[in-house]
Amino acid sequence: MLIIGLTGSIATGKSTVSTLLSTAPYNLPIIDADILARKVVEPGTAGYKAIVNYFGSNTPDLLLQDPATDTPHGQPLNRPALGRRVFGSTEERKRDRHVLNGIIHPAVRWEIYKALVYHYIRGQWAVVLDVPLLFESGMDLICGTVIVVGVHDPAVQMARLRARDAHLTAEDAENRVRSQGDVRLKAAQAEFRGTEGARGVVVWNDADKTELEREVKAAMANVAASSPKWWAWALLVAPPVGVGVAVWNLAVNFATQKGWERKKNEEKAKL
Numbered sequence: 353m354l355i356i357g358l359t360g361s362i363a364t365g366k367s368t369v370s371t372l373l374s375t376a377p378y379n380l381p382i383i384d385a386d387i388l389a390r391k392v393v394e395p396g397t398a399g400y401k402a403i404v405n406y407f408g409s410n411t412p413d414l415l416l417q418d419p420a421t422d423t424p425h426g427q428p429l430n431r432p433a434l435g436r437r438v439f440g441s442t443e444e445r446k447r448d449r450h451v452l453n454g455i456i457h458p459a460v461r462w463e464i465y466k467a468l469v470y471h472y473i474r475g476q477w478a479v480v481l482d483v484p485l486l487f488e489s490g491m492d493l494i495c496g497t498v499i500v501v502g503v504h505d506p507a508v509q510m511a512r513l514r515a516r517d518a519h520l521t522a523e524d525a526e527n528r529v530r531s532q533g534d535v536r537l538k539a540a541q542a543e544f545r546g547t548e549g550a551r552g553v554v555v556w557n558d559a560d561k562t563e564l565e566r567e568v569k570a571a572m573a574n575v576a577a578s579s580p581k582w583w584a585w586a587l588l589v590a591p592p593v594g595v596g597v598a599v600w601n602l603a604v605n606f607a608t609q610k611g612w613e614r615k616k617n618e619e620k621a622k623l
């Protein structure tokens with residue numbers, strides 16, 4: 353089964369692309385890390401308790417105060433309020449973001465592994481792993497292909513974010529954009545994996561949605577040519593070969609990650 357990692361930066365169009373990939377003619381199953389990140393902090397979960405323990409004492413509006421949303425396990429998290437605690441570039445925000453990631457990411461990773469096994473057993477030829485922090489969390493290691501959805505112009509990204517999330521102030525929106533790496537760098541990292549053989553693919557989303565559909569079609573033609581369906585089924589009926597190929601992929605991705613880090617360090621040293 354081909355694991356297609358889908359990433360980008362905030363509001364660059366990942367969800368729009370994953371919606372396209374989940375419908376005809378692609379019909380791919382989607383594992384959405386944002387959805388899982390909500391599930392693992394629902395009232396009553398270990399993640400919820402850890403967040404309330406750490407952030408509760410100095411975030412007065414951490415929980416929603418609306419009786420309509422109460423559950424038997426407690427009041428749900430007030431996500432915009434938590435977002436104000438963790439998005440931004442001050443040391444305090446970075447530290448709090450690190451703590452929140454440390455609570456949520458291991459739980460999300462576990463949910464992702466469970467979902468991958470489920471789709472593998474069902475004989476899917478490919479599955480899309482929609483993870484905003486794919487590179488940062490190291491999950492690109494397990495992906496046969498990484499698709500980065502990017503926009504060249506940060507102003508377009510900001511305008512789309514503000515239009516979609518009207519409840520965010522300009523400062524909130526700036527903080528969210530600054531909390532994620534530059535999407536152009538992520539695009540370069542995808543290309544570094546190798547565009548031939550579709551290990552890394554970049555979908556630029558500066559124009560309208562029709563153009564985006566065209567970009568996605570071209571990207572998926574490239575991916576399907578590099579990893580045909582018969583190959584996924586061959587791996588399913590011969591598990592030892594499947595395991596061998598998975599180990600080989602991991603090794604290649606690990607070497608590529610190291611190569612990318614070396615390249616970035618060399619570029620930094622030149623400055």
Ligand SMILES: CC(C)(COP(=O)(O)OP(=O)(O)OC[C@H]1O[C@@H](n2cnc3c(N)ncnc32)[C@H](O)[C@@H]1O)[C@@H](O)C(=O)NCCC(=O)NCCS
Pocket residue numbers: 361362363385386389431432434435438449452453456457460483484485528531532
């Ligand atoms: C802080 C939270 C509660 C804010 O929730 P809210 O509903 O307002 O935003 P939402 O979850 O839809 O996130 C919107 C976008 O922000 C970006 N983002 C989310 N978390 C992070 C993070 N830790 N670091 C950088 N960017 C992030 C992603 O692009 C995401 O798609 C929430 O984002 C969260 O729990 N983040 C930590 C978990 C995480 O890293 N999720 C990303 C996938 S694992």
Ligand SMILES: Nc1ncnc2c1ncn2[C@@H]1O[C@H](COP(=O)(O)OP(=O)(O)OP(=O)(O)O)[C@@H](O)[C@H]1O
Pocket residue numbers: 360361362363364365366367368369386484512513515516557558559560561564
């Ligand atoms: N090509 C486009 N033209 C116009 N609007 C677009 C285009 N692509 C996406 N959008 C809009 O931009 C907003 C952000 O897109 P989307 O939600 O897909 O981004 P995302 O990368 O998944 O964001 P997040 O990281 O916050 O989850 C949405 O309102 C979407 O409808």
